[in-house]
Amino acid sequence: MNAEEYLETAARFRREMVEPNAARWEAEKKQPVAALKQAADAGLMRLETPVEAGGFGLSFLTKLALCEDMSRADMPFIFALINTQNVAARLAAGGNIRHLEEYVPRILSGDMFAATALSEPGAGSDFAGITTHAAKVDGGWELTGEKGWITNAGIANLFVTYAQSDPNAGWRGVGSFLVDATMPGFTRVEPYALSGGHGIGAGGFKLDRYFVADEDVLAGPGDGFKSAMSGVNGARVYVAAMCAGLVADALEKAVSYGAIRKAFGEPLLGHQGLKWSLADVATELEAMRALTHWAGTLIEEERDAVTRAAQAKKFATERAVTLIEACIQAMGANGLREEHGLGRHLISAKIAGYTDGSIEMMNERVGAALQKDYAS
Numbered sequence: 001m002n003a004e005e006y007l008e009t010a011a012r013f014r015r016e017m018v019e020p021n022a023a024r025w026e027a028e029k030k031q032p033v034a035a036l037k038q039a040a041d042a043g044l045m046r047l048e049t050p051v052e053a054g055g056f057g058l059s060f061l062t063k064l065a066l067c068e069d070m071s072r073a074d075m076p077f078i079f080a081l082i083n084t085q086n087v088a089a090r091l092a093a094g095g096n097i098r099h100l101e102e103y104v105p106r107i108l109s110g111d112m113f114a115a116t117a118l119s120e121p122g123a124g125s126d127f128a129g130i131t132t133h134a135a136k137v138d139g140g141w142e143l144t145g146e147k148g149w150i151t152n153a154g155i156a157n158l159f160v161t162y163a164q165s166d167p168n169a170g171w172r173g174v175g176s177f178l179v180d181a182t183m184p185g186f187t188r189v190e191p192y193a194l195s196g197g198h199g200i201g202a203g204g205f206k207l208d209r210y211f212v213a214d215e216d217v218l219a220g221p222g223d224g225f226k227s228a229m230s231g232v233n234g235a236r237v238y239v240a241a242m243c244a245g246l247v248a249d250a251l252e253k254a255v256s257y258g259a260i261r262k263a264f265g266e267p268l269l270g271h272q273g274l275k276w277s278l279a280d281v282a283t284e285l286e287a288m289r290a291l292t293h294w295a296g297t298l299i300e301e302e303r304d305a306v307t308r309a310a311q312a313k314k315f316a317t318e319r320a321v322t323l324i325e326a327c328i329q330a331m332g333a334n335g336l337r338e339e340h341g342l343g344r345h346l347i348s349a350k351i352a353g354y355t356d357g358s359i360e361m362m363n364e365r366v367g368a369a370l371q372k373d374y375a376s
């Protein structure tokens, strides 16, 4: 499939599967596993994995377009899908032959789900402060500790897991290890009940002297931290694109409603105050898209994207909450009805403000670049 065919397939899947079911999935308070498998059947997991490894090898900008489009219907669904496909692309790019033959095809076909585990119950923003310990043993490493707030944790069987090999070494001690949930030493923690975000399936797992063979070390101590940080820039930008999708859907609903609903003898959109409020939403949506596209282009061209990615995510996640709220306000009490999905979107925007780094951590990244980027 080329990019155009892929995005057409995804949009059809959104219309036929995600839009009609998203509210029900959330009401059922669990991940829509069957729908994720159907998305895999439609080829949607093959997004970035190279063609020679069974994927479509599509670009980062295609990923952004997918994220914006699918998020219009359900941000948790696309977040879960992207997190599993990320691992296939990661293993196809830097895994060994066994990873390529055993794991990648199963993730692409939806036979196996996957996740990336940095956070812990006691460490989120302070990633270098993780305490899951990796001890060197003959032929590999033994991992002991607990991971928390991991997307897909309840359904995934494969986790790219970060652990600390030397508590005194800070980020230099962090490595990245492939953890298979079917092996001894792995125990799943029940996914959290998460207001409005059950489709993400955030939860955790415990490791008790879990053995990782040397060939399943994805990045050794020191390199693990760096590889996580380079991947996180992309994640920040696609989360920003998801926020644009949430706002675009909210705006479409508010404008359609405002064109029909009358107050004081004319459509709501005829009232300047309301029209200006939605004009602000439309303008900020375009600013969000432009900044996201700029950061995405830097990633696509393999240029330094740290600051722009942080700015795109900061702007999108902060503003999405306010902009969706303005759209709900413009629809009066009807804006609260579940059938419009704007309450779900509002919570999704809040969730986006934490995943892959909180708004405060984005401020840290942007703040660190102030002198370099904004002083002559």
Ligand SMILES: Cc1cc2nc3c(=O)[nH]c(=O)nc-3n(C[C@H](O)[C@H](O)[C@H](O)COP(=O)(O)OP(=O)(O)OC[C@H]3O[C@@H](n4cnc5c(N)ncnc54)[C@H](O)[C@@H]3O)c2cc1C
Pocket (backbone or CB within 6 Å): 083, 115, 116, 117, 118, 119, 123, 124, 125, 126, 148, 149, 150, 151, 152, 197, 200, 202, 351, 354, 355, 356, 357, 358, 359, 360, 361
């Ligand atoms: C739905 C969901 C899915 C997630 N999926 C994943 C996943 O797949 N993999 C994964 O590894 N993690 C995942 N996360 C975890 C996410 O990365 C963390 O929530 C995030 O890094 C923030 O960490 P924390 O929640 O522990 O907050 P904390 O680090 O405890 O921070 C609490 C608050 O303090 C602020 N704060 C912390 N330090 C500072 C500071 N120095 N200055 C100013 N403010 C500060 C934070 O910004 C935050 O507002 C997920 C989270 C959510 C909500």
